[in-house]
Amino acid sequence: DIQMTQSPSSLPASVGDRITITCRASQSISRYLSWYQQKPGKAPKLLIHTASSLQSGVPSRFSGSGSGTDFTLTISSLQPEDFATYYCQQSYSTPRTFGQGTKVEVK
């Protein structure tokens, strides 16, 4: 199985901050990497697929980069509605696997 490791696990931040979340795969996954946002009591929502493609309707303050084993999700200016948990996920092979999550919380 491909292991996905996110860092940090918790990220205290303030509105307006630029934040970056890192995801590392245990082997190369090319660009088969997606990012999801999950709010309490809700299903995960797709933000970015194929490492850097912004899903339709997702604000442009979200961006993704990387290839191979190292990937990042950046929020350029954190908004109040962005406080949530973020997950990365690989689609390079089965079983599909997720990172453990990064909780972006109020500083």
Added chain:
Amino acid sequence: QVQLQESGPGLVKPSETLSLTCSVSGGSVSSAGYYWSWIRQPPGKGLEWIGYFYYSGSTYYNPSLKSRVTISVDTSKDQFSLRLSSVTAADTAIYYCARDTGNCFDPWGQGTLVTVSS
């Protein structure tokens, strides 16, 4: 647009079989190129992929659950189902159905909480 909705019992007894159905609207489970998937999330924890049914008829299950899982499809109803046998308290989770495009999971159902308890 495609929408997914899970349904099934919210309470299952230990050692019994968990059965859930995902209804697909705005699309078809026979659509080429899609993998119809189940994912679960224990309360307060992360996401675990359970398995998928590919439109061509093949299935793939997470090795950690393979001996207990069956995913099937009813094309006449545009539904796909999950059966998980011999459940324990460790199987208590929110169960999501989702469409796997090969690059990502989108869309997701709203999720349904299944509690394993006597």
